[in-house]
Amino acid sequence: MKVLIIEDEPALRASIQQYLEHQGYICELAADFKQAMDKVNEFEYDCIVADIGLPLGSGLDVVKELKLLESKAGIIIISAKDSLEDKLSGLELGADDYLTKPFHLSELTARINAILRRKNFDGNTTIIFFEITVKPASKTVLVHDKSITLTGKEYQLLLYFIANQHRVVTKSALAGHLWGDAYDQAGSYDFIYTHIKNLRKKMLEAGGEDYIKTVYGTGYRFG
């Protein structure tokens, strides 16, 4: 999977690159509008992560260019501006998702994962992680070919874990993923533990391995 990261902040660009490459993506980088346009016109990408505020131009114009080229790439806009207009115009121009800075790298990865799943196979794909098979189209999960019943949030957690396999994901990242902006209201992250516990239990009961590891109280690691 090839991802183009368009971001003018070198440090952030490097972080995204490092995280995504670890998850098995091939990353290319663009530091400004011109570089971005050159790359977009020259190469094909599966997914493009684009900042809006760029030197020499706007990330939104890159999105326009991609649509002109009838690119099949999934597009995620990342912006420091948490402005509704930017979000709406970005999505209207054909971006698939919008993330406001600062974001969790694990969240970005999960979103890229979801977009690629939808784009490349029109959702008719199966995600296989050892004995676990997930069919996003029907939202079913099989362990050793046996179907297990998960709640909505347990299902979301599982997909998040698979997208960020082998990485430590923090409780706050999980909470943000499950509850969105409303996770401010949660009061504590304790309830995530309940979901994890139930998810783990259901998979163990179906004869699966215990992939969810608690990491020193900082978060969880899958696989």
Added chain:
Amino acid sequence: MKLLTKTTVYFLLIMLPIFAGGAFYLFGKFSKEIKHETDEELVNDKLQWLRYLDTAGINSPIFTLSTLEFNLTPTDLPVQSRHKLSGVTLYQETEDSESPFRQLSQVISIHGKNYQMVLRKSMIEKDDLIKNVIQVMLFAFSGLLFFVLLSNWFISKKIWKPFYSSLDKIQRLQLNKLEAVTFEHTDTHEFNQLNAALNNMTNRVHTDYTNMKELTEDAAHEMQTPLAIAQSKLELLLQDDTLSEEQLKAILLSYDELQRLSRLNHNLLLLAKIENQQYPVTEQPDLHTMVEKYLLLFEELIREKQLTIQKEMVDTAPWPLHPALTDIMVSNLLGNAIKYNYLHGTINIRLTTNSFSISNTSQIHEIPADMLFQRFKKQSNGYTNSNGLGLAIIKKIADSYQLTLTYGYENGWHTFTMNTGL
């Protein structure tokens, strides 16, 4: 005291002694005039009498006449060449009182005999004079009073009009609508000076305010990028297997605090945007759906505290509020009702087409009104993960979109109610 009332009172206080003095002066002047007139008449009478007595008195050598007005008695005193005028007070039978008189007395000689002649004229008109003078003065004074009041009313209507219009503008001044305020040119020099100063001041305040606001917004935006960098670096650092537990904990703590900072930043920006009316009312999202959505989202939180939810909701309640703000309103109110509740507590949700209220049980005491919607005023120390902006945001939404937010406390129940102005 109103300025006009004040000037009127001062004016009257000054006028009162002037009028009193005027009255005294007039009285003195008139009474002197009357005395003078009376004396002239007396002298005139004397001449008449003398002429008469010279011709008529031949047959009666000695006679005495005595009335109040005319008195002729024989006397041994020598003849006086000049008469003497004086004022006396005499008893009057008819009125049973002492009355003032002017009298003329002279010793005259009639056919070789000396007589004391006294002529008198009543000065009874003098009393009437005082009465009249006072009357006239009172009349003039009340006339003046009436005129002053009338002219003041007129002045306040007309001349002070620009002043009152400026005053009205200042009273209705809102910091975020300063650019629309101008104090017009008038035809009064002083008011022009005042209005020029006010224009100058509002312009300066407006510029300062705009700069300040822009600075806040820009700063908040600019902060997002460094936050994003720091957060991403820490997230990568967390992946390092070689770190000790202590180090990981320190990293996680920094990571979580960075997020708190960014949420704080986000909420401050949100407040500024709501105040700037950057969320236009373009559609009417259904509050019922919204409430159900958040009840589902907060399902585990509710279950964890084993809360009882009592709902009394109309099927659809479209509210004239931007969907993003409706989201924030419902999630903040419901979130608070859960967060500050106790185990086995209760939440009541009532929704009509124009009113939305959430009540919850809590161990927190009644929130003082002055603290309620203040930014960063946290109600309780026992609850972390609160940035003290939730209620301030809801209040800002209410204020900016003509909704009313009320808070009530009764028997351990906290109730927040949002009403549309309809």
